[in-house]
Amino acid sequence: WYHDNLTRHAAEALLLSNGQDGSYLLRKSNEREDLYSLSVRGKDSVKHFHVEHTGTSFKFGFNEFSNLKELVMHFANQPLIGSETGTLIVLKHPYPRQVEEPSIYESVRVHTAMQTGRTESDLVPNAPSLGTKEGYLIKQGKIVKSWKTRWFTLHRNELKYFKDQTAREPIRALDLTECSAVQFDYSQERVNCFCLVFPLRTYYLCAKTGIEADEWIKILRWKLSQIRKQLEERNAPLSS
Numbered sequence: 483w484y485h486d487n488l489t490r491h492a493a494e495a496l497l498l499s500n501g502q503d504g505s506y507l508l509r510k511s512n513e514r515e516d517l518y519s520l521s522v523r524g525k526d527s528v529k530h531f532h533v534e535h536t537g538t539s540f541k542f543g544f545n546e547f548s549n550l551k552e553l554v555m556h557f558a559n560q561p562l563i564g565s566e567t568g569t570l571i572v573l574k575h576p577y578p579r580q581v582e583e584p585s586i587y588e589s590v591r592v593h594t595a596m597q598t599g600r601t602e603s604d605l606v607p608n609a610p611s612l613g614t615k616e617g618y619l620i621k622q623g624k625i626v627k628s629w630k631t632r633w634f635t636l637h638r639n640e641l642k643y644f645k646d647q648t649a650r651e652p653i654r655a656l657d658l659t660e661c662s663a664v665q666f667d668y669s670q671e672r673v674n675c676f677c678l679v680f681p682l683r684t685y686y687l688c689a690k691t692g693i694e695a696d697e698w699i700k701i702l703r704w705k706l707s708q709i710r711k712q713l714e715e716r717n718a719p720l721s722s
Contacts, residue, residue: 483576485509490519490530491615491697497523497577504574508533508550512693522562524571531562615701617694618647620672622686629672629688636701639709641678656680659709664702666695678702 485493488509497505501523511517511532518533520542534541539548547553554573561570616635621643623630632643632653639659642652656678663679667686674695675688689695 483507483578485577485579489697490521491701493519493521493530494528497521497528498526501577502575504572505577506554506573506575507577522571522573529562529571615698617698618690619643619698620688622670624683634687636705639705641702656685658702658705661702661706664699664706666699 483506485507486509488496488507493507493509497507503524504522506520506522509519509521511519516535518535520531520533522529522531531542533553536546539546540550540553541547542553542557545553545556547556554576557573559572561572614635614637616633618631619634620629621632622628632645633647633649634641634643635652639657641656641658643654643656644652660680661678662681665677665679667675667677670686670688672688674690674692675686676695676699677687678685687698689698
């Protein structure tokens with residue numbers, strides 16, 4: 483259940499699609515060489531916890547374990563607490579390394595089909611929920627070209643942005659079926675920028691890091707490819 487260079491977002495996609503409550507995996511953290519991330523599914527979300535390797539032991543919060551098996555045995559009986567919600571999570575189901583990991587989100591659906599015995603077409607209605615993402619991005623204004631931080635959520639074919647994470651109503655909801663392209667943008671003075679091209683407007687957005695910008699671009703491009711594929715299938719002439 484150690485998945486080496488799996489990204490945070492891919493870990494969430496795997497656990498939400500193939501896992502169940504208490505499914506977990508360990509991966510490298512991109513913050514420090516001696517840090518790992520324990521990704522655990524609880525209900526409909528995935529929590530990530532730091533595990534520090536000291537060379538002789540594994541530190542988890544105030545606890546220290548001589549090996550990972552000891553850590554897992556401990557938290558199989560003593561629940562973890564999800565930091566934001568207070569949800570109790572118990573380590574129940576290791577997510578095996580043998581399951582081929584997706585390099586792009588489309589493959590997640592295939593692996594789900596393989597594991598559950600269902601066909602891909604059975605899973606199409608549920609597939610968009612895999613491609614969810616949220617986070618803060620800096621957005622350029624339409625008329626006044628100032629930059630403001632906004633909270634973005636991506637669900638199904640809608641990209642919404644809010645004043646902040648606590649706001650209930652979005653400032654705007656963008657329909658991705660109308661978007662023609664997503665690409666890195668180097669025309670701005672800021673770094674880690676990308677743009678979404680719509681018929682009446684191009685939206686310029688910047689992420690905090692290049693990795694984060696890359697994740698947004700990948701998942702948005704995947705969305706656009708799915709939309710195009712669905713349109714092609716819908717418009718294809720029926721075979722005689």
